[in-house]
Amino acid sequence: MPYFQDIQVFYGLLTGVFDALMKDPQIRRKALDSKLLVRFVYRNPEGEFWVDCRGDEVKVYPGGPGEEMTPDAVMTMELDTAHRFWCGQLNLLGALSSGEIEAEGSMPRLLKMLPVIKPAYDVYKNMLREKGLENLIVEEEEED
Amino acid sequence: MRGFCGKYLLVDLESGSMEERSVGEDVFRKYVGGAGLGAYLMLKEFDPLVDPLSPGAPLMFLDGPLTGTNFPGSGRSSVVALSPLTGLWGECNVGGAFGAAMKLAGLDGVVLTGKAERPVYLWIDGGKAELRDASHLWGLDTYATNERLEEELRGDGGLVRTMQIGPAGEKGVRFANIVNEMGSVAGRCGLGAVMGSKNLKAIAVRGGGKMGYAHPERAREVRKAITQKLENHLLAQTLHEMGTNGALDTGMLSGDIPIRNWSVGEWMEALDTLNSFYYNDHILVKTVGCYACTVRCKRVVRVEEGPYSMEEHAGPEYETVCMMGTNLLNPSLEAVAKANDLCNRLGMDTIAMGSVIALLMEAQERGLLSPSETGLDFSWGNMETALEAIRLTAAREGFGDRMSRGSRALAGELGAPELAVTVRGLDFPAHDPRGFHGYGLGYAVGARGACHLNTTNLLVEGGMASWPEIGLKGPYKGMTSKGKAELTWKCLSVGQLFNSLCMCEFIGAFLSLNDQVEMMRAATGFDWTLEELMECGWRIWYLKRHILNLRGSGRNDDVLPPKALTPTREGTNAGSVPDMELMLGEFYRLAGLDEEGRVPPEKLDIDP
Structure with missing residues (x-):
């Protein structure tokens, strides 16, 4: 069974993560320095989440921006994969190599987002706890 | 010529005699080429028990069956000898174009024994070879040596490719390297000191021949297909745009980076x-x-001005950025570039040199030695000291003589062996087994010591490669030891293959293993299967392991240093250490080693 039945719950978590992260001036600066527009596409359940770092503020669009935009990178994955990623429990390179995450666009530019992603792990897990979803937290797990 | 030339040049530097020795197809079929051929020759033709710096010790420059082809990633070659740093098996896989020139000169390799009476260099021009006086080159740095040789040998017949040592190799620094014309290095194990001990300053080659393929049409198809695959591969594009140092960001995220002599888990x-x-x-x-x-x-980099200014030349790779950067608490890339340039010119391994400096910085902090003893202030991040340490080490001047013996020896002298981060005396590369436990097993059983190229754990466990054709799809979690023995056993075979094919590990990571098989078949005409090549990989490792055993190294040395078994308190790998007992036990069963870590006779596939 997938971690999330309702993608709106995931949208709420991720929006909260970015809201929290952007209160840190250093992280905010690094995100804006990337000047990236990234589209995350999810399956099972379906959905998408956009992160726009091109302007003066980082904007997020749960479900899509509602207008036509051309992203710099698109990353497509199962929502479970995304959840494991934000819990800090996914080998990103391995997921790209094995096809668990399909990526289009500029990987080097995506690397610019890594300093933003690292602190996001803890924020995401705290957000799960705050919402009473700690049972969804993926901690260190053994290989199958 | 179709993949192989079927011969190598044997040079006795003492008498100056040379002869071409033939190598049968059966040997290539079993040991592939490159480092695999080197292991075979070491056992078959030479005494594997000699002192690495004695005249009787062989020094081998060997190509693989793909070297000289136009397949991407195949422009590499192997250097093989006994290591003066570890006292055990030594090998390097080096890029550039030297290996291709050697193949196009009609040779699968050059093997040198003896010691020349005075400094010489070996000049191979097409089918002719001669030893020439090198007294005018002795003392020159590696780049200057290359320039002088190119001036001297330039003619109408095409480019001259060189491999040379710098002053460090001449002086016998235990981690001296061998540098080629592009600033690519045969960096590890101190094989430059072996070259220096033979009074051999350089080898220069002009090819001139044409590479043949057993199946030329098939070779064209395969090349087209893999070139297309690489063009579309996101990680290959990233490697081009970001260089190997692109791994620094992902490494910091995954707990892979050495910081403060392997004592800290994160430095964002x-x-x-x-x-x-x-x-x-x-x-x-x-x-x-x-x-x-x-x-x-x-x-190719340049630092325009300031204390670390350097002329345009080869820039630092990821390994050097870590070992001269994060591991010294040095945040200046310009200083790293300068240290890299200095090491390349003087002819020393940046990993080993950086490791020596890191341990001295920690030793000074702990009060184990003082600036008055070393003549230098080894405070963390002091790059003026680091650069001076490099110069003194290459010259073996003052405290530099002690540094020139490497980190294990130096830490032992200081009464603090725990400060050295080595396996079998070879310093860790910049990949932390606390973040990826299988790396630790790979280091422990690596034929040359702590090495990220001996097995392909870095590619598979680290995430760059996915090879479902041998059951390694991934992605894998780094911080678990469970299942890593089987993963490492397979990665070990592939690592041996890459170092014997002389294939670039990165290109190898971006292709399937079946692509490698296709390249091999098209080049050589052998009807190799993937299964057969995997058997070759394990066969080659057994030979190298046997050489270790002969030199007294087995289970006693399959040990990680204390730093790698001490958890960090911060960062992604906080609290994590590899379970070596679990992994080694499973690995020994898979490999069929005995309790002492010896290769049983039935595993040794070599004629007596």
Whole structure:
């Protein structure tokens, strides 16, 4: 069974993560320095989440921006994969190599987002706890 | 010529005699070439028990069956000898174009024994070879030596490719390297000191021949297909745009980076001035590639001004950025570039040199030695001291003589062996087994010591490669030891293969293993299967392991140093250490080693 039945719950978590992260001036600066527009596409359940770092503020669009935009990178994955990623429990390179995450666009530019992603792990897990979803937290797990 | 030339040049530097020795197809079929052929020759033709710096010790420059072809990633070659740093098996896999020139000169390799009476260099021009006086080159740095040789030997017959040592190799620094014309290095195990002990300053080759393929039409098809695959591969594109140092960002995220002599788990701020974005914006001049490579990950850099100014030349790779950067608490990429340039010119391994400096910084902090004893202030991040340490080590002047013996020896002398981060005396590369437990097993059973190229754990466990054709799809979690023995056993075979094919590990990571098989079949005409090649990989490792055993190294040395078994308190790998007992036990069962870590006779597939 997938971690999330309702993608709106995931949208709420991720929006909260970015809201929290952007209160840190250093992280905010690094995100804006990337000047990236990234589209995350999810399956099972379906959905998408956009992160726009091109302007003066980082904007997020749960479900899509509602207008036509051309992203710099698109990353497509199962929502479970995304959840494991934000819990800090996914080998990103391995997921790209094995096809668990399909990526289009500029990987080097995506690397610019890594300093933003690292602190996001803890924020995401705290957000799960705050919402009473700690049972969804993926901690260190053994290989199958 | 179809993949193999079927012969190598044997040079006795003492008498000056040379002869071509033939190598049968059956040998290539079993040991592939490169380092695999080197292991075979070491056992078959030479005494594997000699002192690495004695005249009787062989020094081998060997090609693989793909070297000289136009397949991307195949422009590499092997250097093989007994290591004066570890006292055990030594090998390097080096890029550039030297190996291709050797193949195009009609040779699968050059093997040198003896010691020349005076400094010489070996000049191979097409089918002719001669030893020439090198007294005018002795004392020159590696880049100057290359320039002089190119001037001397330039003619109408095409480019001259060289491999040479610097002053460090001449002086017998135990981690001296061998540098080629592009600033690519046969870096590890101190094989430059072996070359220096033979009074051999350089080898220069002009090819001139034409590479043949057993199946030329098939070779064209395969090349077209893999070139297309590489062009579309996101990680290959990233490697081109960011260089190997692109791994610094992902490494910091995954707990892979050595910091403060392997004592700290995270230093995010270092990314601001050491990562590839800074690199590209501040010091990069252009990208270049090895022979036949379409990815072109190598960097040419320049530092315009300031204390670390340097002329345009080869830039630091990821390993050097870590060992001269994060591991010394040095946030200056310009200082790393200068240290890299100095090590390349003087002819020393940046990993080993950086490791020596790191341990001295920790030793001074702990009060184990003082600036008055060393003549230098080894405070963390003091790069003026680091650069002076490099100069003194290459010259073996003052405290430099003690540094020139390497970190294990130096830490032992200081009464603090725990400060050295080595396996079998070879310093860890910049990949932390606390973040990826299988790396630790790979280091422990690596034929040359702690090495990230001996097995392909770095590619598979680290995430760059996915090879479902041998049951390694991934992605794998780094911080678990469960299942890593089987993963490492397979990665060990592939690592041995890459070092014997003389294939670039990065290109290998981006292709399937069946692509490698196709390249091999098209080049050689052998009807190799993947299963057969995997058997070759294990066969080759057994030979090397047997050489270790003969020299007294087995289970007693399959040990990680204390630093790698002490958890960090911060960062992604906080609290994590590899379970070596679990992994080694499973690995021994898979490999069929006895309790002492010896290779049983039935596993040794070599004629007596």
